[in-house]
Amino acid sequence: MKLRTQNPPHIRSRESSLTMMTDIVIATLPLYAMAVYYYGTRALLLGGFGVIVSSMADGACQLLAGRIPNIRDLSGAVTGLLIPLLLPASASYSMILLAALFGIAVAKQPFGGMGQNIFNPAAAGTAFAMICWPKSAFAYPVPFERLPAMVDDTVRLVSSPAYSLSLGGTPNIDLLDMLLGNAPGPMGGTNILVLLTCLIFLIVRKTVGLAMPAAFLGGASLMALLTPRVDAPALTAVAYELMSGLLVIGAVFLINDPVTSPKRTLPKIFYGFGTGALSMAFRHIGRYEESFLFALLVMNATVWIIDVWGEHLAHAMRRKNREFKTNPPVSEPAEQDVGAAQK
Amino acid sequence: MPFVIVPTLSLKAGLLMSAFLAAATIPSAVLASLVGRKIPPLFSLPFYGTVSTGCVLLLRFCVSGQALLLEDLGVYVPLAAFNGMMLELALVHPRRRVPDALHDAVMMCFGFLLVAAFLSALREFLGSGSLWGVPLTAPIRIRGLVLPFSGFILIGFLSALFRRVDSIIIGRMLHASRRTAKQGGDAV
Amino acid sequence: MRNYPRKGILLEQNKEPGLSKEIRILPALPVERSELPGPVSSTPDLLAPYEIVSIAKEANIVDEIDGRRLWKKLAQAARESVSGIVVDALDDEPYISSQLAPTLQFPEQLHQGLRLALRAIGASKSSIEIYRNLFDLDTRIPSSIMGVKVDRISGSYPAESYARRRLQRNSTLVVGACALLFLQRAVYEGLRQTSAFVTVTGDCVANPGNYEVPLGVSAGALLEAVGLITDPKRVVAGGSMTGFSLTDPSTVYLSQTTRGLLAFAEEFQDMGYACLGCGRCTEACPQGLSPYFIYKVMQSHRKHHIELADADLCIGCGSCSYVCPAKLDLAQVMAQAAAYTRRRQTAGGQP
Numbered sequence: 001m002k003l004r005t006q007n008p009p010h011i012r013s014r015e016s017s018l019t020m021m022t023d024i025v026i027a028t029l030p031l032y033a034m035a036v037y038y039y040g041t042r043a044l045l046l047g048g049f050g051v052i053v054s055s056m057a058d059g060a061c062q063l064l065a066g067r068i069p070n071i072r073d074l075s076g077a078v079t080g081l082l083i084p085l086l087l088p089a090s091a092s093y094s095m096i097l098l099a100a101l102f103g104i105a106v107a108k109q110p111f112g113g114m115g116q117n118i119f120n121p122a123a124a125g126t127a128f129a130m131i132c133w134p135k136s137a138f139a140y141p142v143p144f145e146r147l148p149a150m151v152d153d154t155v156r157l158v159s160s161p162a163y164s165l166s167l168g169g170t171p172n173i174d175l176l177d178m179l180l181g182n183a184p185g186p187m188g189g190t191n192i193l194v195l196l197t198c199l200i201f202l203i204v205r206k207t208v209g210l211a212m213p214a215a216f217l218g219g220a221s222l223m224a225l226l227t228p229r230v231d232a233p234a235l236t237a238v239a240y241e242l243m244s245g246l247l248v249i250g251a252v253f254l255i256n257d258p259v260t261s262p263k264r265t266l267p268k269i270f271y272g273f274g275t276g277a278l279s280m281a282f283r284h285i286g287r288y289e290e291s292f293l294f295a296l297l298v299m300n301a302t303v304w305i306i307d308v309w310g311e312h313l314a315h316a317m318r319r320k321n322r323e324f325k326t327n328p329p330v331s332e333p334a335e336q337d338v339g340a341a342q343k
Numbered sequence: 344m345p346f347v348i349v350p351t352l353s354l355k356a357g358l359l360m361s362a363f364l365a366a367a368t369i370p371s372a373v374l375a376s377l378v379g380r381k382i383p384p385l386f387s388l389p390f391y392g393t394v395s396t397g398c399v400l401l402l403r404f405c406v407s408g409q410a411l412l413l414e415d416l417g418v419y420v421p422l423a424a425f426n427g428m429m430l431e432l433a434l435v436h437p438r439r440r441v442p443d444a445l446h447d448a449v450m451m452c453f454g455f456l457l458v459a460a461f462l463s464a465l466r467e468f469l470g471s472g473s474l475w476g477v478p479l480t481a482p483i484r485i486r487g488l489v490l491p492f493s494g495f496i497l498i499g500f501l502s503a504l505f506r507r508v509d510s511i512i513i514g515r516m517l518h519a520s521r522r523t524a525k526q527g528g529d530a531v
Numbered sequence: 532m533r534n535y536p537r538k539g540i541l542l543e544q545n546k547e548p549g550l551s552k553e554i555r556i557l558p559a560l561p562v563e564r565s566e567l568p569g570p571v572s573s574t575p576d577l578l579a580p581y582e583i584v585s586i587a588k589e590a591n592i593v594d595e596i597d598g599r600r601l602w603k604k605l606a607q608a609a610r611e612s613v614s615g616i617v618v619d620a621l622d623d624e625p626y627i628s629s630q631l632a633p634t635l636q637f638p639e640q641l642h643q644g645l646r647l648a649l650r651a652i653g654a655s656k657s658s659i660e661i662y663r664n665l666f667d668l669d670t671r672i673p674s675s676i677m678g679v680k681v682d683r684i685s686g687s688y689p690a691e692s693y694a695r696r697r698l699q700r701n702s703t704l705v706v707g708a709c710a711l712l713f714l715q716r717a718v719y720e721g722l723r724q725t726s727a728f729v730t731v732t733g734d735c736v737a738n739p740g741n742y743e744v745p746l747g748v749s750a751g752a753l754l755e756a757v758g759l760i761t762d763p764k765r766v767v768a769g770g771s772m773t774g775f776s777l778t779d780p781s782t783v784y785l786s787q788t789t790r791g792l793l794a795f796a797e798e799f800q801d802m803g804y805a806c807l808g809c810g811r812c813t814e815a816c817p818q819g820l821s822p823y824f825i826y827k828v829m830q831s832h833r834k835h836h837i838e839l840a841d842a843d844l845c846i847g848c849g850s851c852s853y854v855c856p857a858k859l860d861l862a863q864v865m866a867q868a869a870a871y872t873r874r875r876q877t878a879g880g881q882p
Contacts (some may be wrong), residue, residue, distance in 0.1 A: 001762055004798050005776035007860045009849035010767045011542075011625060017804040017856045070803050073857075096481055106496055115805035115857075132487035263810030263823050311824055311839050318819055318841055 015206075021074035023207040024253065027198040027218040028081045031188040031249075034181055039089040040146035043187060046084040046096055053100040056082030061109035075114050079103055081255055082122035085188025086246060086293070087129060088140040090151045095133055119300045120260045122253075127293040138163065138289055140184035159289075160185040161244040170230045171240060178243040186290075190247040200253045207238035208256040211265055212272040216251050217242065219276025227284065245290040247279065254293075260300045267310035275299045346426065348494035349457050350416045354475050357463025359412055361456040363423040366402040367395040369448045377445035388430075396424040462497060534869055539687030539817040540850045542625050542772075544665050549732045550628040551669040552740040554636055559756040562726040562745045571721040575647065580609060583651040583718065590717035592724045595630070595786040596695065596707040601714060608652040608704040615656030616648055617698050619690040620708040623768035627791040629728040631661060632741040634708045636668060642677035644711030652704060657710070658682045660694055683770060688772065688819060690850035709787075727787045728751070733794040735763040744785060750780030750792055763794035772849045779804045804857035812851035812861055818844045822851040822861045825868045834871075842868035843876065 028047075035043035044254055052152030058076030059069035071077070084091065085101045103125025103311055108117040130137045139157035147155060161183060173183045181191035188195075202208045221238050228237035242248065255261065255275060262271050282291035346364065351357040371391045396444055398410070403420060413420065468474050469481050470488030487493050556562055565588070567589050572578055578586075588602035596619050608616075618641070620634040634641055645657055661672055663685035675681055684690050698705050713724040725746055732739035737758030744753055750768055767774040768789055777783050814823035825840045842865065851861040 001766070001780070002764075003766055003776070003778050003780075004764055005778055006765060006799060007776075007852070007863050008767075008769075008774060009774070009853050009862065010765065010771040010774060010793065010795070011771050011853065012799065012858060013540075013854050013856075015854075015856045016802070016858060017807055019803070020807070020809070020856055065847060068803075072802060073804050097679035098483070098485060110499070113805065128487055131490065132485050134486075217780055258807045260808075263808070263813045263821060307824065308836065308839075311821060311836070314819060314821065316837050318844065 003245070017058040017073040017075075018275065020207050020258075021072065023202060023205050025074065025081060027196050027202055027252070028078075028182060028188070030194050031085055031191060032081075034191045034194055035085075035089060035187045038143040038181065039141060039187070040148075042149055042151075043084070043089055045149060045185075046089070046091065046093075047081055049093060050080035050084050050096050050100055051077045052080070053097055054083075054104055057101055057104040061105055062113065065109065065113070067113075073114065076104060079108075079121045079125070082188075083125050083129075084124065085249060085253075086126040086186050087137060088185075089147055089187040090136075090139065090141045090155055090157060091129075091187075092136065095129050095136065095277055099129035102128040112328075115259055117259055118303070119297055120254055120257050123250075123293045123296045123300075127297060130288060130293070134288070142184055142187070143182050143190075161240065162289040163293065165229050165240060165244055166283065170232055171244065175236070175239055175243070178240075185244065186246055186249070192243050192248050194249045195252050199250050202252070203221075204258070208215050209265075209268070211268045212254040212255055213251040214262060215272030216255050216276040217247070218271035220280050221276075223277045223280035225288055227280070229284070240279070241283075245283075246292045247276075249257055250279075250292050250296065252298055252313055261302060262306045262310060264307075264310040264314065266313065267306045271299060271303065271306055274302075346419060346423065347455065347462060348498060349491050350419045351459050351463035351466065351494070352415060352465045352489050353467040353473075354460065355409075356412055356415045357459040359406065359409070359455070360416060360419065360423070361452065361459050363399055363402060363416075363420055364426060364455055365449075365452040366398040367423050367426060368452055369445070370398050371395045372444045373441060376439050376441045391430075392425060396421075396427065399424045458501070462494065462501070465497065466494065486507035538819070539689060539848070540815050540816060540853055541664060541687050542623075542853075543871075544662075544667060544730075545625045546622075546628045546631070546665060547667055549626075549671055549730055549740040550632055554632055554728065554741045554743055555744050556726075557753075560744055560748050560752065562743060565723040565725050567717065567721045567723060569721075573692065575643075575718045575818065576650075578647075578650070578718065580651045583647050583698060583714075584609070586717050587651075587714055590713065590723045591715045592710055592717060594707045594710040595727065596691075596705065596710075597788075598788045601706070601710050604704065605648060605651045608654075611702065613652060613654055613702045613704045614644065615654050615658075616652070616704045616706055617682075617694075618645060618657070618659040618679075618708050618711060619691070619695065619705050621660050621662045621683075623664075623688050623690045624772050624791075626732050626771045626793055627730050629790045630654045630708045631784055632730075634661070634676065635672070637674045637712055640712050640715045642679060643707060643715075644715035644720065645679060647714055648704075648706060648711060651686060653684045654704075655701075660684050662690060663802055687817070688850065689846065692846055692848065693817070718833055719877050724787070726784065727766065727789065729785060730790075730791045731757045731794075733763065733767075733796075735759050735761050735794040735796050746787065747784050749781050750777060750783045750785060751779075753785065753792060754780060754794060757764050759794065761796055763796055764798040765792040765793075765795045767791075767795070772853070773847065799858065802858065804859075806859060807857055809856060811854040811856065815850040815854045817848060817850060818846060820844060820865075822865055826859070826861060826864050829864055829868050829871075835877055837868065837872060837875070840868070841872075843872040845869045 032043055032047055055071050055076040059071050062069045080100055083103065084096055085093060087099070103121035107119045107124035109123040111117045138159065139162050142156055142158055145156065161173055161178065162185070164171040177183050178190070179192045181194065185191050199213060203210055220242060224238045224241040225234055228234065230237045230240060232240070255272060262268050278299060279292040279295035282295045286294070346360060350360050371394050374394055375391065399420065403413070464474065466488045467481065468479065469485050472481055472484055473479055538591070561660070567586065584605050587605060592601040593599070594601050594604060620630040622631045642721050649655060649657060650680060658680045659676055660682045661684070663677050663683040665672070673681060684694055695705050709728050716722045717724070727746055728741055729744050730741050737760050742757065750766065766777045766778055766780050768783055768785070769775055770791055771793055774791065776794070806826060808823065810823060816822060820841060825842050826835050828834055828840065833852045847862065847863045847866060849862045851865060853858070855861055
């Protein structure tokens, strides 16, 4: 018998990194399907290009660091799939290329690669693309107009409802249209209904928990309620704010990134709420019409400290019950006593 | 480090920044090695500060025609007068000879010049699409490079590159010395 | 029905087909009878407590739940005047049913043994604890066995260690079911304990089930006697969550506390995943620790956060390793961290 040894436990759960990342990939597929429906096959080309660039950059960086390239856990592919969803469907290939390269080679691998990165690579890459192309990153094509594979000047680009909100005006698009995705905006960010379904799918599959997206959307809604930018009834204003820009797609994919979020429940709620409030605040004072990514990156930098606070809290709660959980001391009876009992 | 990152947005600006830093550092270093011993420690800082400020002002007067560039450099011109290189050299060099001090200061400023030139050329070429003011077309235009944030990241990559080159060189030297030793050479 | 930790993990029990089969003695490994000196008492019910304890001592009965000698446990319980006995037939680890099967198949003997133990310590209350979350069983677990109440313990794995600790605090004696069976044999039939109940199962085993095997037999001999369908890739002695892997089964000998021998055909591939930071280990830890935090702190060379993490509270259940999607060996890291923390505590002189 040629036996292999393994440390206990000898049974493992069937979930693995691969299944978790596959779940997220599956969750992005309906968004790509909707994007193809609205904008043509260019969406798929962008997605495929992003995946290829991200995976190759991931492998190349690991090779440079002296490790054997291991892209089997699909984390590079997930980044490559998310970046085109955060940008317009008319984004140029060089924009996707730069965003993916920045996200992987600057924001992920130098910090230690998978599992050690501080910043969400998709968010960092897209934020860099927004800085480098401040005009094209916010100029969106109109839904139902098919885009050619190479975008040139013949494509009509308009501004999104987020832009109207940033100017202080009510967008002239119906709320129902925004819910269904029939509005100009980031390629994956407009289909709110599909996004919520993807969120439910991920929660049911236990890939993500409910605490963080709920806290995030709650924080954003609260800030929107308290400081509305449009002159409309309160709930309508909140609906407009939530459905424009990257908030909902951020709630589904970016804020749930396991590496860059806290681990215990209370820190998760704190982190989600903080990110939501901060991104709404950035919308008021920021230069771009959509500053959620920058708020996310700022909060990502604070995650380790939030985790340490969570540990302090857990430690304090454990100290109260410490006698409850410690093993009782095992005492062996002395020989003489048994002799006495025998008599 | 802020000197090399924030104002070096174009090649001209980078070279000018190095010039200002050289003007602040080299005369002070030479002066320190000449008369440093005679100055009590309490007065050394104001003394060298005055000297370097004077030199910086002199240089600024000479280039006062380049108003746009000077505006680009902004607050870093007066800050150059009190840069760390100057302070370190001024405090160390009273005990050394003039040629040594001169050599040290010139080499430091030359190093700064190299890095500043490289960084500013890269950022100007890829970020603003020109070089030395002449518009050129770059293969890819990365407008975010002109931000200080990108400058810090570029410095990080540059130092990683230099460390790699360094380790390769040291590796080769080690390899060569081992080879000499194996061949019965006079390495111990 | 007491509830044990809400955290922890719910495991598939996989106890069939072994549980419902009769417990057999293998013909290739016969159990030798070793008789106690002296006559067998004809009125076992009237034996004095010290007599029962001394018979247990002579019969070398070892309690399978913690490896302590039964007579020492009874003597200590008598001294501390505990209020009752709880029979541990929990078996909350998957695949293992070496306490549950004898409980269900020898209820009379168990009851007699329990009465003897109660007399030995001078208590009257008793109950039997069986794990509640056994969903795929072919037999029904009764609600009382020979008049003794059966307590169904619900909760996630690890329920057994919690049950034991809680009961020891409430001044109750916890005794394994098999130990009571051997006590009954010692008193009623005058036999020493020369065997143990072991579950032999796994997908490579031809006749999975519970067997009564003689002590000191090697794991390899037992596997051969039970029969293997294919060559296993992993052989585990002990529980599926806390046992240890064997490289050479013919050199490992079974004891009273082994309780299980598993042979699996599947080997786990090392996919080389890194820690995702998903936090499932933190959700699963029944002690409320954060294996993720401890893993990161132990990997870095700055361990000043380690006291914060309370690694010495780890009970070694292995839930963290079980749920980890990156298949890290978190249980080992936790054990190292626990040892490190305890060393620091004793060095620092703090309790």
